[in-house]
Amino acid sequence: MDKFEPMVHGIRTLGLPALLSFHTVAKLGGISAAADELRMAKSGVSRHVSQLESHFGVSLLERGARSVRLTPVGRKLDERIRSILAEIDLLQDIAQEESVGVSGQVTIAATPEFGGLIATELFPVLRERHPNLTLVMRPDYAFEDMQDPGTDLAFRVGTFKDDRLVALELGAFSRWLVATPATQAQYAPKSPADLVTLPCLTFRGDRPGGTWRFVKAGTEETVEVSGPIAVRSFGILQQLVRAGQGFANLPSFMVRDEIANQTLVRCLKDYDAPEYPVFLTFRPGARNIARVDSVIEIAKQVVPRLLQQ
Template identity: 30%
Template sequence: MDRFASMEVFAKVADLGSFAAAAEAADISAAMVGKHVRQLEGHLGVRLLNRTTRRQSLTDAGRSFLERTRIVLAELEAAEAIAADSRARPRGELRINAPVSFGTYCLSPQLPEYMAANPEVTVRLTLSDRVVDLVDEGYDCVFRAGTLHDSSLIARGLRPLKLIPAASPAYLERHGRPEHPSDLARHACLGFSGSALEERWTFDGDAGEVVVPIGSRFSANSGHALRQAALAGMGVIHHAEDLLAEDLASGRLVRILPDWRSERPLHILYAPDRRLTPKLRSFLDFAATCFGNARDQGASRA
């Protein structure tokens, strides 16, 4: 006989006060209730209930066992719920927010694969370069580029965004080609407004890290606007490789400082009190597969 089932029956007897009431609640016979209780007592070697013709009451051993039984049954219920969740198919509306350039050039091309694998999920993707309020604006998860500020959100680290400094051939012909990051201080740099990239650019090379303060006659909070400015010869752009890839391949823009690296952190965030539903869990796993970082140690507070 299933010991967990016997413990459930025993708890019902203790709560309801009689075999008959427990039998009705469990939809079994009173004789079967008695059999469950006797099996537990035989296994434990102690009497759990004092029996009279009208009512049953707990012994001291029965009270102690009941307390632990409730804990065990609660843990069993929780474990079964987790297992049920893992079996459940992802379904429902999934609301995602991402930066414009990343969402356009990196995330959007991957979403058909996710949606094909999860046909019962409806995706609502919003692209914005402002910092949205995940909870107040009702998002399930958000992608965020740049250094995270203290918050109550859970963050999963993804592969950093690779930034490329570039300029048009016409600009470089007029102003010369920077040979070192410090040379950028004398160039027209196109800053990404509302972020640290409006004031300073950071590069890593064999000699270590170099932080360059920049001056921006023109800045914008849109990678597309900065790209258009760079194509028009207005200055040096420093933006995600995916945004600039076609222009670099065609020669409309020319990469500068090829021996220097520049990256921007990327995370996916969700609320700690938001239950990891199958749809959210499936998307977090998908994002980690597509944009994961081998150095990532899992989720952490943002």
Template identity: 30%
Template sequence: MDRMSEIQTFVQVAESGGIGAAADRLGVAKSAVSRRLKDLEERLGVRLVNRTTRQLSLTDTGKSYYERASQILADLEDADQTAAAVHGALSGRLKIAGPQSFGVLHLLPAVTSFLEKHPELWIDLDVNDRRVDVVNEGFDLAVRVGQLEDSSLIARRLAPVRNIVCASPGYLERHGTPKRPEDLMGHSYLRYSNVPERRIFSWIDEQGRERVVNPKARFVANNGEILQAAAEAGLGIISQPTFLIHKAVEEGRLVPILTDIEWWQLGAYALYPPGRHLSAKVRAFVDHLVSCFGDPPYWDERMPISRGKPVHAI
């Protein structure tokens, strides 16, 4: 067995956590993976993997070898991709994570158009609101919407994410339209549970002071599309990102209120592991996302939102 195949097999075993999973990724039999791993250890004269009946783990030597070997393989792939990119050709696998609603509405169309440009490339897209571990789960990059946490990941801003307060025409007809932020205290509020309450209704007044109101939530959910449906049904007022509700506003199913206020603002970001070089396919995909979304992003083109300085811009 050639040396490169042994190294590639070991890296797959280390990243997938088992021989069976590595065999699936490589498209070979488990016996072939075991044989390559054994040949590598015999050639090096060291044990790289601790094997038990239930689990597999790397030895200290195996961990050190994995760090060097995985970087070498990444550099080789980057060299291939960089050479191919000169002629506009990208190939291989790109593993991406993204939030659910944003992923379905905006990330998926961008992925589709990117694949159309690069027919030799294939993408593994994981759409989920959980915070994935980009490095340990083997993602090339993750798209996140919200406040960035301190980490070793490199972040590139893709687009601003603005929020807008709105309700259904029927709700406003029955309960009246708030004229000031303080009026929200007398209304039913539908809250997104993944955002701290204090941040949702905060703004800067004319004296430059931060102001906050915290209306009591009548309905709480961890999914923006569910909250949008509840608002359209007339259950209360919502504060939602424009990327989620712009069509409902354009079609008149939801009516923006208090549009002279710039509510808290976040951002959409691409996150990827640090390294000496950003791979050609990751760089090309991130550039593609920036061009697809724009600043201001296309979903804000017909939104009646303030363009002033936001509070909680992140």
């Protein structure tokens, strides 16, 4: 048990409005903004924060002229309060779903391209099986804060380490080197080393260039590529490849159809690309909510097939 566990047990003597006020101040960075969101007087929000500080005997905020910042102990306490508020939302959801069945909103976070795959392929299946569900996709390359009860589920790509969350691995995908048939015919790379001097379109937001990885006969090869364009969007990179601007390493699920109809070609097919595992993540206890559990169960059936196509 760490030093904050007794604090959580002691919260039973405090009112939920105080916890909510402090969390809203922490989220928005100011007492005035929190008061506006909660539709309270600023004095009421300040009183709630003072009650918490008095109860725990510590300073939770560093107050400035225009804004406030959390103290180190304030940040740690806010993490626990977010979990408490999420559990209270969970109780409300469980009670509601006992009476109305699988309905309500499920909010999912994912990277934009993988989110597009989920929205177009998984959402119709969910709606067919549970017509009373409403679904929201939050596309972003940044990892969603899963301690925020506003997000129910998140798909994460790559390595995953967060002991606060449950993670189900649903499969994996590779990135394929692609180009238009004309670009491939013009440059005809035979090995990763040939890419050093070719126009490569890279996924980043600071400068062109990057490190691409390939595998052949169990041996990994890396190559430092450069090129005229870098964009932090696989979707835009795909459009640039279609326009004949160069080669790009794109998620396989984005380009399968275009390779099948020969709009694009897969280059260096003798080389495999490293796989990127896909995880579906959620807070402990989330499966007690019928609508969230229903989405998880259907995702477990559908998403692996999408990644294997």
